[in-house]
Amino acid sequence: MFGKLIRWPNLVFILLTQSLLQYCVLMPGFVQSDHHRPLSLPCFLLIVFSYVALAAAGYIINDYFDLQIDQVNKPERVFISLNGISKQQALVSYWALNLLAIAASIYVDIKTNARMAGISAAICAGLLYYYSLSLKKRLLLGNILVAAITAWSIMVLICLQGIQWPFFSDNFHLERMTQCTFLYTLFAFIISLVREIVKDMEDVPGDIQYGCYSMPIAWGIPAARVFAIGCLTVLLMMLLITGIHLGASLSWVFRLYCGVFILLPLLHISHQLLKADTTADFRRLSQQIKGVMLTGILSMVFFLF
Template identity: 40%
Template sequence: MKLIPAFLKLVRWPNLIFIMLTQVLFQYGIYYPVYRNSIPAGDTLQFILLVVASLFIAAGGNIINDYFDMNIDRINNPRKMVIGKYINRRWALLWHLVLSVLGILLTAIAVNPFSRWYLVVANVICVILLWFYSARFKKDTLIGNVIVSLLTAWTIMIIFLSKFSFFDAFHNALPQQLKLFRFAVLYSGFAFIISLVREAIKDVEDIAGDRKYGCKTMPIVWGINATKVYVAVWIMLLIALLGVVQVYILQLGWWLGVAYCTVLIIVPALYLFKKLIGANSSKDYHDISNLTKTIMLTGILSMITFYFYL
């Protein structure tokens, strides 16, 4: 494998494309229609810088994750190993540092660090969490899964918070602010729950390597059956919440959104629940993990349907 393909594999370029797609869809499928006639000057440049910052921080996090996972990956994913085979460990650490620092600097450039300093601080915290997640928390029960899910939701919230004015929200209560807030909570909440589901499923899939290296993930500490119950509860909660959203948008006459969500999100989620109950092999959990990723994708793509109604 040549160096560039190895590096792209190391930073997990499909995941980076998914992050970029999520942020682009929120920008152009939700934000632009809501603020159709009042987009501030410089918004596009700010958005581009924030997207690149998010990609750099995520890429750096993927690198450090693989750095700390070398021994476990020799058992769980030997064919996917890059560090130690194609890229030197020291170079991997350097790339993690460079990408993380660039991500923080681009965040500071994109937003006014005096008025929106909390976004810069939040991305610094993201870098720190990614390090400690890779070094320690991913081996512990539940906390690692929660961290990944929060970081997944943050890819939407950072775009929202770069546009949301707390001053206007408290003093003027503009209808656009409220509408954007609702969509941000809806999609970041979806991202958080579906990520919790996928991370728990991955823990079951990777149980062999995790157990050998002393990890205390849910299936190891609680058992596989208890972990399946945990995942099933989150799936049913997600389906219930999506059902409530459908009732709400039905009242607005948004039939395209209802049809899309029902056919491409709720029905696959019900099928995911059924597959989970009958899963009993590593291949079963691998298939369920892929199905979860598909639901994540269709969920994010649903932003396109709102473009026609907002």
């Protein structure tokens, strides 16, 4: 029950994203560029733990505040109840996870002299609380916040390791590494934003009943659908331009993988969004978007070769 409450598959996504970024994208770049400030394994594991714990706490507090809404939208996914996890147990777990996450990040600051991991974790915890309390009910702001925190879980690793985003540097390996990290950050932000909007379209019945002002409610589902498709179009164009720009530096296997497992599914999702109309349609699309998130994450493996 507790694993379902904290959405353990989504936590695996965070662990996988940060691990593959660190050891498939960043570490090879550090080695080739003679960069001497990579995180040690213990510090890296603490940062991963911190963001996994922050996300788990975020899911708990979101369910805590959305208990009535979820009983309308997703009654089968209500885990805080008399027959499951009590409200008191949920709150104790929430505070414990946040405190452990912030403590782990502060320890990394002490060991690395980074001076930003603890503040970053505390800000993320506060923003996720504010999102669950009220921001998610406001037009687009909550969607952008969740997408930004998702993207930050990628950026934080490069910021903690002394890289100042040298997009145009004399060091080819450092430049390529930072550009790739920024592209993955943009990918995470845009696709997370689209998924949040699709989930809002799925949750319209309960959101209307309890006064939420999400995009599908404020603008209508057709307008929200167009906005989501527009975001997907931007993402597709970004990926295509990147592929053309990098050209021969990308292996044909990597390009084939991205075409089959990222670009084509994104096109399919865009097409399905045009026709989606029921809660079941939007729930299915949300799962498909999560699948593209996974294939995007796994594409980092190719940077080892």
